[in-house]
Amino acid sequence: MKNIESKLTESRSYKPSESFEKKANITKEILFELNSQYKKNPDIFWGELAKKHIDWIEEFKTVCSGSAPFFRWFEEGKLNVSSNCLDRHINKNKKAIIHISEDNNKTVITYDELYVLVNNFSHSLKELGLVKGDRVIIYMPTIPEAITAMLACARLGVIHSIVFAGFSSESLKDRINDCNAKIVITVNAFKRNGKIIEAKNTVDHALSLGCPSIEKCIIYKNINENTKFNKDKDLWWHDILAKESIVVEPEIMSSEDLLFILYTSGSTGKPKGIVHSSAGYLLNCILTNKWVFDLKDDDLFWCTADIGWITGHSYVVYGPLATGSTILIYDGAPTYPKADRFWEIIEANKVTIFYTAPTAIRTLMKLGEHLPKKYNLNSLRLLGTVGEPINPKAWIWYQSNIGGKKCPIVDTWWQTETGANMIAPIPGATQTIPGTCTHPLPGIDVDIVDDDGNSINKRNQGGNLVIRKPWPSMLRGIWNDEERYKQTYWEKYNNKYYITGDTARLDNNGNIWIMGRSDDVVNVSGHRLGTMEIESAIVSHEYVAESAVVSYQHEIKGEAIHAFVTLKNNFTEYNNTEFAKELREWVKEKIGSIAKPERISFSDSLPKTRSGKIMRRLLRNLARGEDISGDTSTLENENILAQLKNIL
Numbered sequence: 001m002k003n004i005e006s007k008l009t010e011s012r013s014y015k016p017s018e019s020f021e022k023k024a025n026i027t028k029e030i031l032f033e034l035n036s037q038y039k040k041n042p043d044i045f046w047g048e049l050a051k052k053h054i055d056w057i058e059e060f061k062t063v064c065s066g067s068a069p070f071f072r073w074f075e076e077g078k079l080n081v082s083s084n085c086l087d088r089h090i091n092k093n094k095k096a097i098i099h100i101s102e103d104n105n106k107t108v109i110t111y112d113e114l115y116v117l118v119n120n121f122s123h124s125l126k127e128l129g130l131v132k133g134d135r136v137i138i139y140m141p142t143i144p145e146a147i148t149a150m151l152a153c154a155r156l157g158v159i160h161s162i163v164f165a166g167f168s169s170e171s172l173k174d175r176i177n178d179c180n181a182k183i184v185i186t187v188n189a190f191k192r193n194g195k196i197i198e199a200k201n202t203v204d205h206a207l208s209l210g211c212p213s214i215e216k217c218i219i220y221k222n223i224n225e226n227t228k229f230n231k232d233k234d235l236w237w238h239d240i241l242a243k244e245s246i247v248v249e250p251e252i253m254s255s256e257d258l259l260f261i262l263y264t265s266g267s268t269g270k271p272k273g274i275v276h277s278s279a280g281y282l283l284n285c286i287l288t289n290k291w292v293f294d295l296k297d298d299d300l301f302w303c304t305a306d307i308g309w310i311t312g313h314s315y316v317v318y319g320p321l322a323t324g325s326t327i328l329i330y331d332g333a334p335t336y337p338k339a340d341r342f343w344e345i346i347e348a349n350k351v352t353i354f355y356t357a358p359t360a361i362r363t364l365m366k367l368g369e370h371l372p373k374k375y376n377l378n379s380l381r382l383l384g385t386v387g388e389p390i391n392p393k394a395w396i397w398y399q400s401n402i403g404g405k406k407c408p409i410v411d412t413w414w415q416t417e418t419g420a421n422m423i424a425p426i427p428g429a430t431q432t433i434p435g436t437c438t439h440p441l442p443g444i445d446v447d448i449v450d451d452d453g454n455s456i457n458k459r460n461q462g463g464n465l466v467i468r469k470p471w472p473s474m475l476r477g478i479w480n481d482e483e484r485y486k487q488t489y490w491e492k493y494n495n496k497y498y499i500t501g502d503t504a505r506l507d508n509n510g511n512i513w514i515m516g517r518s519d520d521v522v523n524v525s526g527h528r529l530g531t532m533e534i535e536s537a538i539v540s541h542e543y544v545a546e547s548a549v550v551s552y553q554h555e556i557k558g559e560a561i562h563a564f565v566t567l568k569n570n571f572t573e574y575n576n577t578e579f580a581k582e583l584r585e586w587v588k589e590k591i592g593s594i595a596k597p598e599r600i601s602f603s604d605s606l607p608k609t610r611s612g613k614i615m616r617r618l619l620r621n622l623a624r625g626e627d628i629s630g631d632t633s634t635l636e637n638e639n640i641l642a643q644l645k646n647i648l
C-alpha cells in the first residue's frame with residue numbers, strides 16, 4: 001500500500017509540573033520500572049499486578065493462555081467483580097457516588113449504602129429466577145440505580161448489556177433479541193434538556209415489535225410521571241426491593257466468565273455485541289484509573305460519559321469503584337438549563353479529575369470562554385479526553401480555560417473492544433503535545449504497519465495501528481458471531497495482530513498520533529491522507545467550531561475533498577462563498593495545496609453518533625450523491641441529514 005502521508009506539525013509541548021510529579025501515583029522511575037518488567041517477562045508483569053490489585057476468592061495459576069484470536073487470562077482464578085467494587089470498601093465511611101440530576105438535586109451515596117442497595121437488588125433479581133450466565137438489558141440513564149443494577153448483575157454472575165437510554169425502540173429490540181435477554185430494567189422516564197423522555201414507552205414499543213425472550217420488565221420510578229403498567233410483565237423496582245437489608249453471597253465466578261456485552265455500531269450491518277470477561281477487564285480498569293487518572297483517596301472523579309458507553313463502564317463504574325474512589329455522575333444535558341452547567345457542577349462539588357470527549361469540548365468552546373471564566377475551577381488537577389482525535393486548538397482551549405494552565409491533559413486512546421485505556425500519557429511522567437495520545441501504557445505492545453503487516457519504521461508515515469500482544473481486558477469476542485470477530489479484528493494479518501481499524505503515525509519523538517479510521521482515509525492525486533489532520537487545519541481557523549472531511553470521485557484527482565464545516569456562534573452570518581475561498585487558502589497555507597477542499601458546505605451541526613462521534617460514512621454518501629446506506633440507528637440528530645441534503 002502507499003503509506004498515509006502526514007502534514008501536521010505541532011511544536012508546543014508540556015512537561016508535568018514539579019508539584020504534580022511529586023505526588024503522582026506513577027513517577028518517571030516507576031514508569032521505567034514497569035516498562036522494563038513487562039519487557040523482561042509479560043506473564044510475571046501481569047500476574048503480579050493481578051495478585052496485588054484484585055481480591056481473589058481463589059488465586060489463578062496461569063496468567064495468559066490460548067492463542068490468537070482466542071486468549072484466556074488468569075484462568076483458574078475465582079473472584080466476584082461486585083465484591084471487588086463494594087465489599088472491600090465498606091465500613092470506611094467513604095462516599096461512592098455523588099449524583100446530580102438535571103433538576104440539580106444532589107444525592108450522596110456511601111459505599112456502605114451502595115452495598116446494601118446492590119445486595120437487596122441482587123436478592124430481587126435472584127427471586128425472579130435469574131442465574132449465572134443469563135442476560136439482562138439495562139435501559140436507564142446514568143443514575144445510581146443503573147449502577148446498582150450493573151453491580152447486582154455482577155454479584156449474581158448475570159451478564160448485563162446496557163443500551164444507551166437515547167436509543168430507539170427498534171435498536172433496543174435488536175439488542176434484546178441478539179443476546180436473548182430475560183429481563184429489561186428501565187426507568188419510567190427521565191429528563192433531558194428539560195423535556196421528559198418516556199423510556200418505559202420505548203421499552204413497551206420495543207417489546208411489541210417482538211422480543212420473545214423477555215420475561216419481565218423492572219421499572220424504577222425515576223421521576224413523578226404516570227406510566228402504563230402491564231400487569232403480566234411489569235414490576236416496580238420499589239415493590240420487588242426488600243425493605244430490610246439482605247446479604248446475597250457473591251457468586252463465585254471464574255476469571256473468564258463474562259461480565260457484560262456492550263453493543264457498538266458497526267459501519268454497516270447490525271451492531272456488534274462486544275463481550276468482556278471478569279478478571280482481565282477488571283485489572284486493566286483498576287490499573288488505568290490509578291496510572292492514567294492518578295486516582296487517589298481524596299479525589300472526586302467526574303467522567304461525563306453515559307453508562308451506555310464503554311467509557312461509562314470502565315471510568316464511571318468498574319474502575320473507580322474497584323479502586324474505592326468517589327465519582328460524580330450527572331444525568332442531564334451538558335448545556336441545560338444554561339451553557340455553563342459543567343463548570344457550575346465542577347465548582348460546586350470541587351471536582352478534581354474531569355474526563356470528557358472532544359465533541360463536548362468543541363461544543364463548549366463554540367459557546368465562548370466567558371462561560372468557564374465565571375467559575376472557580378481551581379479544584380481541578382487533571383483533565384482527560386477520549387473518543388476522537390482532539391485537535392490541538394481544542395486541546396489548548398481545554399488546557400487554558402478549564403485547566404487554568406496547571407492541569408496535565410491525558411488524551412486517552414482506546415476502544416470498546418480494548419476495555420480500558422491503551423495509549424495515553426502518564427500524567428506525572430509523560431511530556432504531552434496537543435493532539436497526540438503519546439505512548440502505549442506499560443504492558444501494551446502496539447505497532448504501526450503497512451498493508452502487508454510490516455512495521456513502518458519511517459517517522460511521520462502513517463499506517464494501520466495494531467496491537468501485537470494480548471492484554472487482560474481485550475474483548476473475548478462478538479456475542480454469537482465468532483466469524484465476524486475473526487474477520488473484523490484478526491484476518492487481515494493472519495492472526496498476527498489485533499487490528500484496531502485506526503490509522504496512526506509516530507513522530508520524531510516516538511509519540512503516536514491517531515490519524516482517523518482506516519475506512520475514512522482520503523486519496524487525493526495518489527496521496528493518502530488521514531481525516532484528522534485536514535480537519536484539524538480547518539478547525540484551527542478562528543471562525544470554525546467543527547469540521548469533517550470526506551472524499552468523492554473527481555475526474556482529475558481521482559478523489560477530491562469535501563469539507564463539512566460548522567462555524568462558531570458569532571460567525572454564522574459570514575458570507576459563505578467568500579469564507580469558503582478564505583478557508584481553502586487557509587488549508588493550503590497550513591497543510592499544502594494537496595489538502596485543499598474542493599467543496600465546502602456549512603451547516604449548523606454535523607451528523608454524529610449518540611456518543612458524539614462524527615459519522616463520516618453518512619457524509620461520504622451525501623458528498624457522493626449516494627443514498628444513505630448502512631446502519632443509522634446510532635445517529636443522534638436525524639434532521640441534520642435533511643438539512644445537508646438541501647444545501648448540497
Ligand code: WT7
Nearest residue numbers: 311386387388389411412413414415416502514
Ligand atoms: C474509536 C473507539 C474508547 C472509549 C470511547 C470510544 C476513536 C477513541 C481516541 C483518542 C483519537 C480516539 C478511535 C477508536 N478514539 N479515543 N484519544 N484519539 N481517536 O469508544 O466507540 O469503541 O470508539 O474511537 O477511532 O478506534 P468506541
